[in-house]
Amino acid sequence: MKIYEMKIAPNPRRVRIFMAEKGLLDQAEFVELDLQKGENLTPEFAEKNPMKKVPVLELDDGTCISETMAICRYFEELHPQPALLGRDPLEKAQVEQWLRWIEFYFFMPTGMCFQHTSGYFDDRMKCIPEWGEECRKGVEKFFHLLNKHLEGREYIVGDGFSAADINALCTIDFNKVNRVGIKEDQVHLKAWYDRISQRESIRA
Numbered sequence: 049m050k051i052y053e054m055k056i057a058p059n060p061r062r063v064r065i066f067m068a069e070k071g072l073l074d075q076a077e078f079v080e081l082d083l084q085k086g087e088n089l090t091p092e093f094a095e096k097n098p099m100k101k102v103p104v105l106e107l108d109d110g111t112c113i114s115e116t117m118a119i120c121r122y123f124e125e126l127h128p129q130p131a132l133l134g135r136d137p138l139e140k141a142q143v144e145q146w147l148r149w150i151e152f153y154f155f156m157p158t159g160m161c162f163q164h165t166s167g168y169f170d171d172r173m174k175c176i177p178e179w180g181e182e183c184r185k186g187v188e189k190f191f192h193l194l195n196k197h198l199e200g201r202e203y204i205v206g207d208g209f210s211a212a213d214i215n216a217l218c219t220i221d222f223n224k225v226n227r228v229g230i231k232e233d234q235v236h237l238k239a240w241y242d243r244i245s246q247r248e249s250i251r252a
């Protein structure tokens with residue numbers, strides 16, 4: 049199987065870490081695309097993913113799966129251990145809840161802040177810097193929420209590492225481009241971040 053990605057981009061990174069946790073990295077060939085050069089915008093790549101985004105998982109029979117969490121779900125079903133999407137009905141629902149919160153209220157505004165304030169994709173979109181700045185406020189709010197949530201907790205959900213931890217960490221790291229980071233008084237978030245960052249998978 050192949051994974052189309054740009055290694056430093058945050059969505060492919062989520063898949064890499066997920067695969068590393070399950071010991072699957074050596075089972076895929078990783079195909080690097082340069083997003084800023086628009087290597088994802090070709091008709092050939094649009095055949096694989098009409099949204100023209102990475103990551104895309106291409107199976108040996110040519111079947112393509114897009115969307116980070118759909119790819120992760122596929123690996124979770126094939127290789128249930130270690131469980132990264134919850135171990136029982138309640139935990140599965142809680143992981144899903146956090147994945148959606150992180151995606152909608154943290155990752156999305158992070159991406160919007162980056163795209164609308166950096167001009168990285170200004171060849172293909174109209175940047176509205178005021179919108180980017182508005183999104184930055186949402187991002188900062190989520191840092192605060194996570195800090196509060198992590199008081200007295202080792203992981204975001206229950207007592208085990210999950211995709212919620214992966215997605216939150218990747219979003220925090222991506223915020224370096226927005227110059228938003230963990231504040232000095234966000235000690236619970238900082239302790240969690242330092243702990244999670246030590247996992248080998250994080251450097252995948």
Ligand SMILES: N[C@@H](CCC(=O)N[C@@H](CS)C(=O)NCC(=O)O)C(=O)O
Pocket residue numbers: 057058059060083088100101102103114115116117169
């Ligand atoms: N919802 C998609 C988002 C994928 C996405 O936005 N990927 C970015 C890289 S992190 C991308 O391909 N950007 C290229 C572009 O927008 O031209 C997912 O979860 O995989």
